[in-house]
Amino acid sequence: MFLTWNLLGSVPPSRFPPPNKKLSAGEAFVWIDRHLDTASTGPLWLKRPEVAQVVEDGIRYSAEALGDYELHAYLVMANHVHLLATPFAHPTKLLRSLKSHSARRANKILHRSGPFWQKETYDHWVRNETEHARIVAYIENNPVQAGLVAKPEDYRWSSAHHRK
Numbered sequence: 001m002f003l004t005w006n007l008l009g010s011v012p013p014s015r016f017p018p019p020n021k022k023l024s025a026g027e028a029f030v031w032i033d034r035h036l037d038t039a040s041t042g043p044l045w046l047k048r049p050e051v052a053q054v055v056e057d058g059i060r061y062s063a064e065a066l067g068d069y070e071l072h073a074y075l076v077m078a079n080h081v082h083l084l085a086t087p088f089a090h091p092t093k094l095l096r097s098l099k100s101h102s103a104r105r106a107n108k109i110l111h112r113s114g115p116f117w118q119k120e121t122y123d124h125w126v127r128n129e130t131e132h133a134r135i136v137a138y139i140e141n142n143p144v145q146a147g148l149v150a151k152p153e154d155y156r157w158s159s160a161h162h163r164k
Contacts, residue, residue: 033080
């Protein structure tokens, strides 16, 4: 399953695809994801290393210690997260746990309270190995496409970095 979630308020209504575009769900996802990759305004709390670390730790803990899923790829960007995993728990349960735990810890670091993540999550069931490989490449090349690094493994908050 390919999952993406973002910080509350990171996608203003003006950044949604225009209704006359008639985009598929996947095309609309890419449209919004490109906005998230290049955003310079709105909440960018995941740019802070200590906050990104909280999210990365949660992703790895949920896979390794809790056994909620088999982790294939992940990425923590400034305002959103991508995760490719084979879930062993219901996706709603594992996301609720992951998002609530990371939100509490991040809010504590940021000396804030209140909602941290957008309620909605983009999810897509991966249908075959070809699609799986394409999604891994999409996730791990995201910081390269956004102009943040030259090579996927150079981006600290990703599965590519940990594979090098």
